[in-house]
Amino acid sequence: MPARHFFVILDEMAKREYLGEFELTVLLALLRLGEDAYGVPIAREIEASSGREVGIASVYAALDRLERKGFVNSRRGEPTPERGGRAKRFFRVTALGLRQVRKTQKTLVALWRGLPQLDGGEA
Amino acid sequence: MKVTPPTMATWVLEHLVLGDRNEALEGDLLEEFQRRRSATWYWRQVLGAVLNFSNVLRAGWVTVCAVVFAAVWVCGLCVIVRCFIGHLPLQTATDNWIPYGHPIAIPEGIVFYLAAPLSVYLALSRNLCLRAFTIGLGAGVLAIATLPSLQSLLATPLSNFLGYLRANHWNVMLWLRCFDLLQGSLPLLVAIWAAALSKIKMGTLDP
8 A cells, every 4th residue: 555545544534523532531621621622731731630741742642633623712822931932832722622522521421321330339 | 940852862752753743742842841741651652642543643644655755765775885884795686666665675774764864854854845855755765766777878887987986996896885885865955955945935945
């Protein structure tokens, strides 16, 4: 298979609407943080709720995918000296992103409901 | 006191992450590092960024081809260097676009020999135009492919010249190896030239 076709397939895969687990986590963290969320607070928010270390590069990779799908948008901040003159990139969830989170929530809740294996005990 | 992250890791982050430079990520890592994170954490994050498959997707197939192309070429150079150091006879190919026998068959040292010239190139071009690198590399390989016909044209004068060198007790084999080494470096030289040229055109190369 030519390399070009391989990347076209992968590109098409990335355009699909469904949310992966990590993408959903990043979107939820973004919603919790509200305005002016960028890489560091998003990673911290996920670390605080999941209790495991998160790669900031992975967060950016997920955010890039979400931006391509139209679920988030970003804007560039001003460069600051404490960041070595590098600008922050602020993200916010779009209306489409919010709709997709609601849809995913609905699906997951419907699937969770009435599962005897999950009743009562701790995960 | 302002703490600086490991210099080598920062260099890797700025130059070896495929695709466009992610300024926001670089700033975030610096900010987080200065907030009591360790050098190990920083290195882990940098390696995570370098090895992130999403970067490969973002960079696209041209970049991947450039890297593979450079790897094949570097393996070829590896053969030359080994022969040069070990005083072994060179096995040169005549009908192959890869100019040095069977470079793929050399598994060892790939990382080192891949990292060195790519680093030189990336240092010069600042993560830039891997597309230009591919074009340059292609031009270099084309030059090497046409070199045998040029050599056959020069065969008689060359053998006369070698006879003269032998008569004057010159180490002919050493000179031949130098010539092969130079020939092997041609793709990289052309690639660097192409990358620099493209940067000058874009007005981003420092004088």
